[in-house]
Amino acid sequence: MTIIDANASFGAVYTPTLAPCRTPEELIAALDRAGVDRALVAADAIRGGCPSEMNVRAALELAPHARLMPVWAILPLETGEFGTRTEFLDSMKRYGVRALAAYPSKHRYLLDRVGCGELLDAMVECRIPLLLPLEESSGGVGGWALAEKLLSETPGLRLIVLGTGPWGDDRLFRPLLRSFPTLTVEVSRYELDGGIAALCGKYGAERLVYGSGYPHWAMGGALLTALHADIPEADKGLILGGNIARMLDEVTI
Amino acid sequence: MSHPTPLMEEFRRLGKSVSCPIIDMHGHFGPFNGIFFPNVTAEQMVGSMDRAGVRLIVCSSHEALLVNSDTGNARMADVVRRFPDRFRAYWSVNPNEPDVLLRQLDGLAERKEFVGIKFLSDYHRYPITGDAYVPALKYAQEHRMPVLMHTWGGSKFDGPELVGEVADRYPDLVILMGHSGYGEWDVSISVARKHPNVYLELTAAYAVNGVVEKLVNKAGSEKVLFGTDLPWFDPHYAAGCILYAHISDDDRHNIFHRNAERILGQCGNPVRF
Ligand SMILES: [Zn+2]
Numbered sequence: 249m250t251i252i253d254a255n256a257s258f259g260a261v262y263t264p265t266l267a268p269c270r271t272p273e274e275l276i277a278a279l280d281r282a283g284v285d286r287a288l289v290a291a292d293a294i295r296g297g298c299p300s301e302m303n304v305r306a307a308l309e310l311a312p313h314a315r316l317m318p319v320w321a322i323l324p325l326e327t328g329e330f331g332t333r334t335e336f337l338d339s340m341k342r343y344g345v346r347a348l349a350a351y352p353s354k355h356r357y358l359l360d361r362v363g364c365g366e367l368l369d370a371m372v373e374c375r376i377p378l379l380l381p382l383e384e385s386s387g388g389v390g391g392w393a394l395a396e397k398l399l400s401e402t403p404g405l406r407l408i409v410l411g412t413g414p415w416g417d418d419r420l421f422r423p424l425l426r427s428f429p430t431l432t433v434e435v436s437r438y439e440l441d442g443g444i445a446a447l448c449g450k451y452g453a454e455r456l457v458y459g460s461g462y463p464h465w466a467m468g469g470a471l472l473t474a475l476h477a478d479i480p481e482a483d484k485g486l487i488l489g490g491n492i493a494r495m496l497d498e499v500t501i
Numbered sequence: 502m503s504h505p506t507p508l509m510e511e512f513r514r515l516g517k518s519v520s521c522p523i524i525d526m527h528g529h530f531g532p533f534n535g536i537f538f539p540n541v542t543a544e545q546m547v548g549s550m551d552r553a554g555v556r557l558i559v560c561s562s563h564e565a566l567l568v569n570s571d572t573g574n575a576r577m578a579d580v581v582r583r584f585p586d587r588f589r590a591y592w593s594v595n596p597n598e599p600d601v602l603l604r605q606l607d608g609l610a611e612r613k614e615f616v617g618i619k620f621l622s623d624y625h626r627y628p629i630t631g632d633a634y635v636p637a638l639k640y641a642q643e644h645r646m647p648v649l650m651h652t653w654g655g656s657k658f659d660g661p662e663l664v665g666e667v668a669d670r671y672p673d674l675v676i677l678m679g680h681s682g683y684g685e686w687d688v689s690i691s692v693a694r695k696h697p698n699v700y701l702e703l704t705a706a707y708a709v710n711g712v713v714e715k716l717v718n719k720a721g722s723e724k725v726l727f728g729t730d731l732p733w734f735d736p737h738y739a740a741g742c743i744l745y746a747h748i749s750d751d752d753r754h755n756i757f758h759r760n761a762e763r764i765l766g767q768c769g770n771p772v773r774f
Contacts, residue, residue: 266686266711281505282745283513414705414734416536437708439734441549446539466710468745469738476516476552476737 249481251471252286252489253279255379255410255436255459256316259292269463272313279315282467284460288492290319290349290379299355300329307343317496319347319379323355324363333366337374337501346499349379352386359386359394361401368402374501377406377432377492392420399428406430406495411461413437418446425451432491436461436470444477444487453483457492508750512740517554521754522774524761525550525736527649527679527704527728528560530577534567538732543580546732547587553736556758556774558588560731561619561649565593570601574615581614589770591619591649596633597626603636610644616770617647617677622659624651629659630666638671645768647675649702654684661688668696675764677726681706686715693720700760704728707742713756714747722752726760 258275261268269275272289279287291306299321307318320340323329330336340346348371352359361368363386371378380398382391389397395409407430412421414437424431425447435444436459447456458474460467474487511518532541540549550558560580565573574592581588592615594602609615618641622629629650641648652659661682668676681701682689693699701724706712716725729739743756765772 266709266715281503283505414708416538416733418537418539439708439738440536441538441729441732441735442540442545443735463710465708466713466742466745468741468743469708470741472512472516472741472744473735473737475513478552 249485250286250489250493251284251458252288252492253284253460253462254288254408254457254492255434256287256289256462257292257464258289259296262296267463272310272316275463276313276315278462278467282471284471285489286315286317288319288347288379289316290321294319294321294349295351295354299323303345304339304343307345311344317347318343318345319349320345321355322348322350322364322367322378324357325366333370336367337370341501346496346501347377347379349381351381351384353384357386359384359398368398368405371406372402372404375406375495375498376501377408377495377499379408379410379434381410382412392417392424395421395431396424399424399431404430406432408432408434408457410434410459411437414439416440416443418443422450425455431455432457432495434459435474435487436465439469439473442478444474445479448477448479448483453479453486454491456487458488503747506750508753509744512744516552516737521554521757522556523554523727523736523740523757524765524772525555525558525729525731526677526726526761527702528558528731529563529733530560530580531563531573533563533733536733541732543584543588547584549731549736550587553740555736556587557772558731559591559616559649560588561591561593566595566619566621567624570595570598570605574605578612578614589616590614591617593619593621594634594637595625596622596631599633602633606636606640609640610646615646616765616768617641617649620648620650620659622651623653623656625658627658629663638667638674642671642674645675647677647764647768649677649679652678652680652682652689654682654686654688661685661692664689664699665692665695668692668699672696672698674698675768676700677702679728680704681712681716686712690716690719693724700724700726700764702726702728703739703743703756704730704734707739713743717746717748717752722748722755723760725756727756727758
């Protein structure tokens with residue numbers, strides 16, 4: 249089984265941190281110890297810094313490490329920080345970026361059709377997954393309500409919501425799983441006892457991806473939970489790596 | 502970066518360990534207002550425990566904590582009687598009904614289902630240092646019943662500094678700091694170091710990267726306890742955080758079962774597997 253962590257990071261410490269992971273090399277050592285093959289990496293720098301600079305810098309830092317796949321943060325194209333839609337997609341291609349992330353609170357923009365319509369359409373057309381941390385909000389709408397708004401307004405968007413939990417959110421997101429076939433739930437904080445098995449039984453293992461949230465969250469929790477969920481081995485393979493690998497393969501930039 | 506150990510590899514392969522059983526010192530029972538639980542019955546909880554090698558869990562009833570302490574504790578006792586090898590209970594007290602609390606203490610120590618007392622002070626908006634808790638604290642100290650307190654950093658009801666005040670007043674009382682005073686790790690550690698009978702319980706805290714190592718390195722693994730809030734959190738999640746933390750297998754044995762065995766034994770409720 250190939251294990252892929254869909255939610256990892258690294259970066260210098262700018263807030264009190266008990267166990268930092270400062271460099272790609274440190275991240276690889278942590279993945280090795282946990283027996284994880286690859287990771288989608290949204291560098292702390294693309295959140296803490298400006299994506300107009302840090303997207304590329306993070307990609308360059310990750311470039312020597314084929315196991316670490318860079319994620320870029322989006323911004324509205326209107327300010328010109330990324331150039332045109334075509335230039336941005338070309339740049340993604342050049343740096344081997346196959347997944348995007350949105351931090352509308354941190355980067356202060358509206359993650360909606362007016363703010364980001366052109367990029368959202370590009371993501372649908374090119375089947376680029378968009379990672380959205382659940383703590384993010386836009387225009388007063390946050391969490392699962394923001395996910396619902398995004399998926400309603402941009403059908404077909406491959407949205408991966410990061411970090412649901414630790415309180416079980418099933419009442420919030422199960423209706424979204426039913427309504428939006430392109431919604432995927434990442435399980436780094438989905439600690440709910442029996443939650444993974446229940447979701448697989450009802451919606452299929454295709455709807456979940458494994459992530460660790462490392463180094464902000466501990467490496468082993470979601471990993472052992474997914475490895476020993478009460479589901480068939482094939483489903484574990486999908487959650488622990490198969491689903492995200494397929495999604496990244498299907499990107500057409 | 503430390504290397505994988507035999508316990509890490511055994512849990513990874515089997516999801517549990519033959520040589521290292523787990524005792525969960527922080528469980529609950531029954532439905533809860535804010536969460537859908539897929540595994541909510543006692544039978545389902547036992548299923549989850551079996552999958553992760555949890556041999557025994559000590560629970561408090563959600564109903565007793567948040568709706569009705571008489572009916573909730575009675576249902577909790579019923580679960581222990583139905584699964585005497587797998588469940589023990591904390592008597593849940595409600596400080597906002599002090600007369601009820603006082604009445605319920607009468608004869609509690611003779612009820613073998615209950616090995617301890619549970620405080621949920623943050624939810625009850627009542628400080629652990631308040632007068633209403635005094636009879637329960639005195640009773641627990643006198644009858645060697647551990648008190649599991651929900652403790653949370655920054656709380657004016659059950660922050661770790663307040664735990665220190667209670668421990669000063671009741672030096673023989675065994676206090677289990679649920680969630681290890683989440684966030685105020687340094688204060689919690691200093692309280693646990695100062696008071697031999699104060700323990701740090703890991704529910705929810707384990708997920709914060711580096712917390713397990715910090716508590717073990719600063720307070721000692723003999724002061725750290727396994728807990729999950731089951732049916733909230735998958736025991737594999739808690740176990741995974743502890744297994745992949747940079748501590749030794751000896752520390753993991755302490756956290757997973759040895760400390761709980763010692764506490765329950767010292768409090769007159771030895772466990773035998
Ligand atoms: Zn609890």
